[in-house]
Amino acid sequence: MNANNVSLKISAVSAEQYPKDNKPEIAFAGRSNVGKSSLINRLVNRKSLARVSSKPGKTSTINFYDIENKIYFVDLPGYGFAKVSKSEKQKWAKMIEEYLNTREQLLQVILLVDSRHSPTEDDIMMLNWIRQFNDNAVVVATKWDKLSSKERQENLEKIKSTLQLTEEDKIIPFSAQSGEGKEGLWEIIDDIIGSDEIGAGDVS
Ligand code: GTP
Numbered sequence: 105m106n107a108n109n110v111s112l113k114i115s116a117v118s119a120e121q122y123p124k125d126n127k128p129e130i131a132f133a134g135r136s137n138v139g140k141s142s143l144i145n146r147l148v149n150r151k152s153l154a155r156v157s158s159k160p161g162k163t164s165t166i167n168f169y170d171i172e173n174k175i176y177f178v179d180l181p182g183y184g185f186a187k188v189s190k191s192e193k194q195k196w197a198k199m200i201e202e203y204l205n206t207r208e209q210l211l212q213v214i215l216l217v218d219s220r221h222s223p224t225e226d227d228i229m230m231l232n233w234i235r236q237f238n239d240n241a242v243v244v245a246t247k248w249d250k251l252s253s254k255e256r257q258e259n260l261e262k263i264k265s266t267l268q269l270t271e272e273d274k275i276i277p278f279s280a281q282s283g284e285g286k287e288g289l290w291e292i293i294d295d296i297i298g299s300d301e302i303g304a305g306d307v308s
Pocket residue numbers: 134135136137138139140141142143155156157158159160161162163164180181182183246247248249250278279280281282
């Protein structure tokens with residue numbers, strides 16, 4: 105089914121503002137500019153549901169997107185962007201930490217890494233954190249359209265080894281531009297929420 109019925113529920117900066125209706129949640133984490141907002145837009149076939157910018161640091165709140173009145177996709181602020189002030193960085197880190205530490209209905213944190221580069225120390229730290237909540241990691245290698253076929257294989261191996269991914273973990277190459285990886289990611293998400301009703305079978 106297509107995810108047609110999607111909307112921004114709330115942009116939150118603190119836990120009191122999170123939605124209170126107990127829907128299951130899937131969160132998207134990753135460095136600033138890695139493509140979190142673009143991925144959400146692509147998953148739901150909406151050009152500008154989540155705001156995208158070539159200027160890193162665009163998403164500075166925790167944005168909850170209501171998907172078919174069933175689950176929330178949670179767009180987390182990006183980490184690791186050098187050009188924001190230290191106090192701003194601390195504010196974001198605190199926001200992400202508060203969310204991850206308190207959110208019981210959070211089913212899975214999906215980590216996005218840029219397929220063009222080796223994962224950073226921040227990415228490794230984030231994945232270690234995710235592993236405290238999730239048995240298996242789900243990693244998305246973004247901007248896949250920007251790689252040559254030779255680079256694709258090499259970079260994927262590099263990402264797997266740097267993040268020490270196991271056989272049980274999942275890694276999905278993804279392009280918000282071409283839509284590659286979208287169906288595979290939806291399958292994983294459907295699996296996580298234990299429903300075959302959302303998203304699957306959607307061609308683009
Ligand atoms: P923050 O909100 O700053 O944390 O960034 P973000 O992770 O939400 O990234 P965003 O989706 O805003 O994308 C950043 C830039 O990368 C934009 O210029 C996007 O158009 C571009 N981009 C994202 N995904 C892809 C992709 O798959 N392919 C290509 N070619 N560009 C992409």
